[in-house]
Amino acid sequence: MASVADHAARIAQLLPxxxxxxxxxxEARGLALAHDVVARVTLPPFDNSSMDGFAVAAADIGALPVELVVSQDIPAGVDPQPLQPGTAARIMTGAPVPPGADSIVPVEQTSGRGTDGSVVGTTVRLHSVSSAGQFIRRRGSDVTEGDVVLPAGTVLTAAPIGLLAAIGVADVQVHxxxxxxxLSTGSELVAPGEPLRPGQIYESNGPMLAAALAETGAVATLAHFVADDVPAFLDALGTAVAGAANPIDLIVTSGGVSAGAFEVVKQALADRGVSFTRVAMQPGMPQGSGRITLDTPDDSSREIPVVTLPGNPVSSFVSFEVFxxxxxxAAQGFSAAAQHRPKAALPLAEPLTSVPGKAQFRRATRAAGTxxxxxGASSHLLAALAHSDSLIEIPADVTDLPAGAEVTVWDLSGT
Amino acid sequence: MASVADHAARIAQLLPxxxxxxxxxxEARGLALAHDVVARVTLPPFDNSSMDGFAVAAADIGALPVELVVSQDIPAGVDPQPLQPGTAARIMTGAPVPPGADSIVPVEQTSGRGTDGSVVGTTVRLHSVSSAGQFIRRRGSDVTEGDVVLPAGTVLTAAPIGLLAAIGVADVQVHxxxxxxxLSTGSELVAPGEPLRPGQIYESNGPMLAAALAETGAVATLAHFVADDVPAFLDALGTAVAGAANPIDLIVTSGGVSAGAFEVVKQALADRGVSFTRVAMQPGMPQGSGRITLDTPDDSSREIPVVTLPGNPVSSFVSFEVFxxxxxxAAQGFSAAAQHRPKAALPLAEPLTSVPGKAQFRRATRAAGTxxxxxGASSHLLAALAHSDSLIEIPADVTDLPAGAEVTVWDLSGT
Structure with missing residues (x-):
């Protein structure tokens, strides 16, 4: 049997x-930067005020309070004149500090509250003066031109998008x-909404995997499931690949890969470039991967990576998470940190046993630091999975864990 | 000044x-269930095999190995005949256990490997027999008809979607x-891609907030920013609301709410139903909220909730997160647990000071359990924000925290 690490490496190599x-x-939210982004501007681009108030030269201020003439008005967005010595300039948050000024007196510390129109030529009384430089955001205190502000692999969430906009980036190169x-397989499968006959179950892996793929940042195309019939399976694959709105980079199947007599995926793909293997894990032992060349209805043919997941819903979900x-x-260029679920070491609230020789991934919930x-461990327990926020990873050589034992916990709660 | 809790309650009340x-x-991924979902089926709907192998009656098995006639073939999806006493039924993973059988012998424990065609009428040698009931997934062991499988408020991620499909749900009622x-405001703002003149900065709050809204599950419409001009601001609001593809449920502005002389949002909305207040927090002190009635170009008029955020990028981001x-x-019906960022108590790696009388939210990174x-605390430090994965929440009455002190940490890494 292959180890989890072996099979993970194999799947990683499959996807360029x-x-x-x-x-x-x-249009780039959730995608990863393909290259380091270097700032072409300095942030702030100029010394600016962090308060609404009055810009002064500290050396001009003697005993307090002091009354100064307002020599100019500096709203945000203007290019101010140098401060006339012995005067104050009214200044707004974010506006450039005029040359010659080195202190900002917040409006709350002045007589200037409530002045709406122009105040140039009037006077303002200052009740305090901050130490030189206070309430001034210095040019370059955030970003310096030439800095790598975000490395390749950064996933574009709100704050990195804000930073990119702030340095003037209108478009980005992303993977x-x-x-x-x-594509799910199984003669027992029925579409949700249809009646169930004896021996049948509703198809759930397709919708679940399509959602999991979307959470991963991929674009999923869900083909209608097929019965355990090799020609029908191959025909469905070819039709779906040819008809997909986006060229398909990867085919993910579920079901049809275990040791039975009607393993449609195995039978259809084993001599077309897909290797089937057993991985020392529970759930998720039967796995397959490779590249196939499909004859599509439009006569195009391409080599496409294929990953075949087991059909039990929990096996399918866990295999997806692990591999x-x-x-x-990684294929989408995400940084190493963003490729993996956050992992933590937490103590078990209750004892746990595992099977010898296989890594076990148990569905779990976190509470109060445990x-x-x-x-249970059984791979059909979908309700328990749907109420879990974590996976407990138990190494292959561990079979008994007492309450309080520290285990590796994967946090599934993010998307 | 209002407390953070007061203002949070006010914003919550604003949004039905x-x-x-x-x-x-x-089409429901990422949305929340509006009602409890009750299972209309039992899962599994029938006892089924968890292995490919042979179904037998344990009482039929004496000394091992034993050779039995294969009396039927049970692929997945069929309705099997009762097991003929003294025989074995070939059975596939997920197929119904025939009446009369109580044990599954995995194919690996039999002579049956490699049989592809029909085996009915041949014999199979069994090398071991599992204890009665092993490898059988019992009807109802996952879900019982009538169970509430998912409560109202469940956010539909991959596993809940899988569970809903499995119980035959084709469509769901969601919020x-x-x-x-x-809408961002500020006469200093320039669109990314344009050259910067003295006193100008690139507009970043709009793209940042639009991305943050999308991460929250909302649909964001980003209007082009406007200068500090009341008629232009009101005109832009009316045009954007009238022209939006989706009826607007909430208007979020940034900038124009502090104590200066050119506070466009405050001047435009103060006598139109929006209250401006100071909240005892850093960053994010100037806040506003209310409902306005807009005269839109198409003569429709509607009361629309408005939240006015401060213009400093970090203030805007933190206000968004907190309020x-x-x-x-909550308005989208998410469960209480899904409304809030995951929070944890972690020790500080380094000492930290905060301002008296204000809750402080510091941008932070987690590592090695700390x-x-x-x-710094300054609200223009967008690069530091973009590299943070957490907020440290420091209560208003705390000003000095030594290294090792436990603080409340908001985990921002999910979306």
Missing amino acids: RTAVERRALS RPLSVLV LRPAIR VRAHG | RTAVERRALS RPLSVLV LRPAIR VRAHG
Whole structure:
């Protein structure tokens, strides 16, 4: 049997980095920067006031209070004149500090409150003067031109987007999202909304995997599930790949890969470039991966990576988390930190046993600084999975864990 | 000054729950269930095999190995015949256990490996027999018909979507996303990509807030920023609200709310139903909220909630996190747990000081079980914000914190 690490490396190698494309910043949310971004401006670009008030030269101020003539008005956005010695300049938050001024007196410390129109030529009484430089945001105190402000691999969430806009970046080079086809197999499957006949179950892996892919930043195309029939499966694959709105970068199947007599995925793909293997993990032992060349209805043919997940819903979910999510995020250029779920060491609230020789991934919930397995180890317990916020990772050589033992916990609560 | 809690309550009250709408499961990702979902089926719907192998009656098995006739073949999806006494039924993972069988012998424990065609009428040698019931997933062991499988407020991520599909739910009633108009103000603002003249800065709050809103599950419409000009501001608001693709549920402005002489948002909205207040927090002291009635170009007029954020980028971001994000998620029907950022108590890696009388929210990074403030307290430090994964919340009455002191840390790393 392959180890979890072996199979993870195999899946990671299967997926090359996606192409780099230029996108408007507003269209790049959730994608990763393809290159380091170097600031072409300095932030702030000029010394500016952090308060509404009056700009003065500290050396001009003797005993307090002091009354000074207001020599200019500096709203945000203007290029001020140098401060006339012995005067004050009214200044707004964010406006440039005039040359010659080195202190800002907040309006609350002056007689200037309530002045709406022009005050140039009137006087203002200052009740205190801050020490030189206070309430001034210095040019370059945030970013200096030439700085690498964000490294390649940064995922563009709100704050990095704000920073990019602030340095004047209107569009960015990002890795495009992976385009993934999802296809579930199984003669027992029925579409939600239809009646269930004996022996049938509702298809759930497709919708679940499509959502998981979207959370990973990929673009998922969900094909209608197919029965355990090799020609029907291959036909569905070819049709879906040819008809997808985006060229498919990866095919993910679920089901049809275990040791039975009707393993449609295995039978269809084993001699087309996909290797099937057993991975020393629970759930998720039967796995497959490779590249296939599909004859599509439009006669185009391309080599496409394929990952075949087991059909039990929990096995499918855990396999996705362990193998596909990090590999897809790496392919999309995400930084190493953003490829993986946040992991923490937490004590077990209750004892736990695991199987020998296999890494076990137990669904769990965190509370009060501890973690507790939720539901049993069985791979059909979808309700327990849906109420879990974590996975407990138990190494292959560990079988008994007492309450209080520290375990590695994957935080699934983010998207 | 209002407390953070007071202002948070005010913003929460401003936003009513959004309407409930029915959506296909595939269109409901990231939204919250409007009602408890009750299972209309039992999962599994029938006892089924967790292994590929042979179904037998344990009482039929004497000394091992034993050779039994294969009396039927049970692929997934069929309705099997009762097990003929003294025989074995070949069974696939997920297929119904036939009446009369109480044990599954995995194919690996039999002579049956490699049999592809029909095996009915041949014999199979069993090398071991599992204890009665092993490898059988019992009907109802996951979900029982009538169970509330997911409560109202559940946010539909991959696993809940999988569970809903599994119980046959094709569409769900969810709260629709809030539709939010974002409008930045400031005469110093320039669009990214344009050259900067003296006194000007690039507009960053709009793109940042639009991204933050999208991460919150809302639909953001970003209006082009406007200068500090009351008629232009009101005109831009009216035009944007009238022209928005989705009816606007909330207007969020940034800038123009502090104590200066050119506070466009304050001047335009103070006598139109918006209250401006100072909140005892840093950053983010100047805040405003209320409802306005806009005269739009198409002569429709509606009362629309407004939240006015301060213009400093970090103030705007922190205000959004503290007030708007939880209120928007509540309005979208998210469960209490999903409204708020995950919070934890972590020790400070370094000492920290705060201002008296104001709650302080410091941008920070977590590492090795501790948290460290990143950049200073100043509200223009956007680069430090973009590299942070946390906020440290320091209560208003705390001014000095030694290294090792436990602080409340908001985890910003999820979306």
